[in-house]
Amino acid sequence: MPVMSYEIDAFHEKLGIVVEVEAGRAASNNGEYRDIVRTSLILDADYLVLLVPITYRSTTSYHVYDRSRGQLDAIYASSRLQLPFHGVLLIGY
Numbered sequence: 001m002p003v004m005s006y007e008i009d010a011f012h013e014k015l016g017i018v019v020e021v022e023a024g025r026a027a028s029n030n031g032e033y034r035d036i037v038r039t040s041l042i043l044d045a046d047y048l049v050l051l052v053p054i055t056y057r058s059t060t061s062y063h064v065y066d067r068s069r070g071q072l073d074a075i076y077a078s079s080r081l082q083l084p085f086h087g088v089l090l091i092g093y
Helices: 026-030 031-040 064-077
Strands: 011-013 017-021 045-053 087-092
Touching: 011 064, 017 031, 031 045, 031 064, 045 064
Parallel strands: 017 045, 045 087
Antiparallel strands: 011 017
16 A cells, blocks of 8 residues: 655556656756656656756756756666666656
8 A cells, every 4th residue: 555645747547657747946946856756656657758848047047958868867877776667758848
């Protein structure tokens, strides 16, 4: 029995696809990293689709897509943290 629940943006139950969309301040505060970790804990999640802004501008500019891609590259290059997904699709908008 699960003891935690997460609100996600979309889920295709039959295919096991979790969709998370980051925008605004959440993107500037590493929200995409939190999404990667949280969705990896969802039992039926086989795929992650993560949508992030290419850049986010507030008082400073954040290159969110590049940072997210770097995080995913580092995770998959390392043997220390194994994500349970069959695949991750990163989309910049």
